[in-house]
Amino acid sequence: MTLLLFLLRRAATLVVVTLVSSFLVFSLMELAPGSPLSFLLGNRSATPEQVALVTEQYHLDDPFLVRYGAWLGDVLHGDLGRSIAYKQSVTDLLSTRVTTTLLLVGYAGIIITIVGVGLGVLAGSRPGRLDAALTALTTGFLAVPAFVSGVVLIWVFAVQLGWFPAFGGGHGLLDRLRHLTLPAVALSLASSAYLARITRAAVQTQQQAEHVETARSRGLQGGYVMRHHVVRNSLIPITTVLGLTIATLIAGAVVVESVFALDGIGSLLVQAILRSDFVVVQAVILVLVVAFVLVNTLVDIVYTMVDPRISLTAGTGR
Numbered sequence: 621m622t623l624l625l626f627l628l629r630r631a632a633t634l635v636v637v638t639l640v641s642s643f644l645v646f647s648l649m650e651l652a653p654g655s656p657l658s659f660l661l662g663n664r665s666a667t668p669e670q671v672a673l674v675t676e677q678y679h680l681d682d683p684f685l686v687r688y689g690a691w692l693g694d695v696l697h698g699d700l701g702r703s704i705a706y707k708q709s710v711t712d713l714l715s716t717r718v719t720t721t722l723l724l725v726g727y728a729g730i731i732i733t734i735v736g737v738g739l740g741v742l743a744g745s746r747p748g749r750l751d752a753a754l755t756a757l758t759t760g761f762l763a764v765p766a767f768v769s770g771v772v773l774i775w776v777f778a779v780q781l782g783w784f785p786a787f788g789g790g791h792g793l794l795d796r797l798r799h800l801t802l803p804a805v806a807l808s809l810a811s812s813a814y815l816a817r818i819t820r821a822a823v824q825t826q827q828q829a830e831h832v833e834t835a836r837s838r839g840l841q842g843g844y845v846m847r848h849h850v851v852r853n854s855l856i857p858i859t860t861v862l863g864l865t866i867a868t869l870i871a872g873a874v875v876v877e878s879v880f881a882l883d884g885i886g887s888l889l890v891q892a893i894l895r896s897d898f899v900v901v902q903a904v905i906l907v908l909v910v911a912f913v914l915v916n917t918l919v920d921i922v923y924t925m926v927d928p929r930i931s932l933t934a935g936t937g938r
Contacts, residue, residue, distance in 0.1 A: 641909040705897040721884035727804035729866045735812040740819020761813035770806035770879040787881040803880045811865045818861045822854035863919030
């Protein structure tokens with residue numbers, strides 16, 4: 621199987637999963653109690669003109685599949701509807717907030733990669749007290765929810781020490797990164813601990829492998845063996861967990877953005893739910909699902925660089 625065919629299959633899977641996800645997201649309106657019109661209006665009082673406008677915009681007089689087709693066509697053209705609570709285009713609402721969420725997830729992803737892989741390799745290659753201490757540390761981090769670690773980080777590093785701002789997104793790239801440091805750490809703590817444990821297990825398994833023992837018997841230096849034989853062959857499980865972890869960060873950002881009052885799409889989702897603004901909720905859920913599917917597809921493609929034998933012979937990166 622060629623690389624091109626593999627990529628085409630992954631692209632086709634991406635399209636199918638996205639279409640199914642969009643259908644399920646749109647169906648939420650049908651499954652909700654009450655009529656679609658009352659759900660879209662959020663039980664707000666509306667004038668006859670507003671009712672007529674919403675009915676026309678969302679084709680409420682048409683059958684379900686016709687409405688879904690019209691909505692999907694609008695989505696493909698970049699039209700996610702109009703927020704009743706915010707009285708503006710949902711696309712515009714998202715465009716002003718998506719940068720914050722992308723920076724937060726990217727920042728947290730970098731922390732997870734460096735800390736998780738670093739601690740895992742250190743624990744896996746140094747059995748004994750250091751391994752036990754790092755295992756206990758990661759176990760503790762795994763048990764702490766993101767909103768709890770966020771509150772603790774605010775109290776210690778923002779209130780007591782004053783090293784970082786507690787709330788807000790900042791202005792300019794460097795200032796924004798400074799404001800996002802505590803949220804990124806809060807978002808990445810548990811995931812870093814989980815990746816560290818997976819990395820530790822993979823490193824310990826590889827160190828007992830026959831090819832590693834052969835490399836050592838040939839007199840190769842320990843550092844060379846660790847980099848080129850142990851860590852390199854541990855990348856498959858590490859990449860799998862790292863990709864899935866970063867994908868789940870998109871959903872985890874909802875909580876962290878609320879704790880730190882960030883203007884991301886996660887906080888927008890919470891505000892839209894509280895204000896019964898279903899159009900915004902629907903759009904944000906769709907964006908989160910598509911982002912999750914995209915990240916998983918990218919992970920499958922990364923496998924071709926980590927170990928081409930897996931993807932090109934099996935047709936899948938898993």
